[in-house]
Amino acid sequence: MTSNPQSIMASSRPLSTWDRINPARYIGELSETRFWMYLLLLPSALLIMGVVIYPTLYGFQLSFREMRLNRPDLGTDWVLLKHYQRMLSDQIFWISLRNTAVWVTAAVIIEFSVGLIAALALNRNLPGTKVLAVFILLPFFLPNVVAGHMWALMLDPRLGVINDLLVKVGLLGGYKAWFADPSTAMAAAIIVEAWHSFPFFTLLLLAGLKGVPSDLYKAADIDGAGSISQLRLITLPMLKTVIAAAVILRVIGLVNSPDLLLILTSGGPGRSTQVLSLYAFQTAYKDFNFGYAGALSVIMFIFLMMFAWVYVRLSKVNQD
């Protein structure tokens, strides 16, 4: 809504000297104009530009330049698509890409499934569910670094309590180095990741479940739908938007965060748990090749954008 400052001033008594120089008066008048909205948005817009858009664009331009801190002789010239061309023939890149797909898909599926089961249980409002809810959410409160070290210790081949338990119940013949065996390292890391992050799905799905009217289940009871049918035909479709948002956020988190794998395996043994984010991180901060790391990050960025777009289209979230 706009108003004419002149008409406001015309209707008031003559302005004193203090009134003329009082900044609050000018702010008050400005707040009545359409520019006020833009002024209020300005601080957050500047913040986003400073900490998100600038680094992103810088990363993009970095991917087209040579920048190796341990090879100053190469300079920082523009190299156009050199890094991207190198990527095509880089075996580690392809291994990382495949591992990323396995890591993200398996973790999201497990986290979603466990998260959904927990959310459905907590939505029952039975005695004790509030206390249980806090317990279930606890892993999510732990920083990745703490969770990673905790599990590394629990799965330790000599001291680990899990090895001890598995041997005692007869599931294992002897203590096993889970993270040292290429056939189990990825699976073990995925289980740690799923344990740590399934409460994210629990939290969002529980919030979604609270919004499903109970009358729908009563109607479905009378219509003869059993528990599985109710889950498949009522609950999940009603949670579609929440699921889509949660999956996209989680995929972005999983693709972009190398911290847990860095602590548990550092991408090994061999390259068996090497994922793109870890590869980009190590390329930048171990090999000091910021140009190539920038190109890897750009590819991750493009993959994530494409995934989000395709996923939203396929899940038809926008249609309801």
Place this chain on the structure above:
Amino acid sequence: MATLSIKGVRKSFGSVEVLHNIDLELEDGGFLVLLGPSGCGKSTLLSIIAGLEPSSGGDVVIGDRTVNDVHPKDRNIAMVFQSYALYPTMSVRRNIGFGLEMRRVDTSSREDAIARAADLLQISHLLDRKPGQLSGGQRQRVAMGRAIVRNPDLFLFDEPLSNLDAKLRVEMRTEIKRLHDRLGTSVVYVTHDQVEAMTLGTKVAVMKGGVIQQLADPQTIYEKPANMFVAGFIGSPTMNFLTGTLEQHNGGLALHHGSAVLALTDIEPGAEAFVGKQVVAGIRPETFSKGEGPSSLTGTVDVVEPTGPDTMVVLDVGGQMISARLGSRERPHPGEPMTLNVDTSALNLFDPDTGNRI
């Protein structure tokens, strides 16, 4: 179609008993309305009939089958909810046919049944839409379509018209009545709206505090309420309650209220026992007519409310306010005196101690 018997049904939530020994009978093809204010237990009773809520005691018998431990889907009932409870992600077609789909009815029979129900409710053109694309009245029809498509033994309606605007509510009320006349299926209908109860029900159960206050046909409920709660709950404006003393008068009985004497006719035999005692006379607003008569009340006009077809007049009779429904042409002015004659044949007497009808 089936009969419904409720025998001694009770319901407690912890130490709070919300239904006390409810007994009801509904004849085959009847329309039973559970009527009462919020919190009287009518919706809980409906949920117990549907099997959505377990009772704490007593029996629910549909037809000749006691269904206490029978799952809702096996009771052969259909329910229309206040919120309609349409599945938002399914089309109208699938909503209507969902009960048949779950019962594994083959596609062609299902499509036929959906088409018949949609045709009956005039929603054939809406079948491919989602509930979110429908108006309140259309959703209501879809909810009814979902109920009738299965040919259930019993329809259960839980305040189905509460979410509609006044005009649509009247239209849908007529629609429900027409549907019941056509299908002849027994109905249990929960409402707090007395007009719905009076217009739809073949039998009305007025409830309060988890107890049925009166179970009778609508006319009896209106003309011969069992107690002062029923008398006050049914009718708009509400029944006038005039306290006075019952005396012998010209060989009959009369109610003395101040200087006014209302000669009573058509008195129930039990009234003789109250001669010389205080009683409460329940007088419907439409039983008043302007002018002197054998049983008149004189007072001062307090408020005049023309409604179009009638004029509602609030009269101050010795400090007690009396509502009277007079003809539309009557236009008294506030402050002026007015005498009203009472048709005492329609008058009800209540025991002031128990509130029960004498």
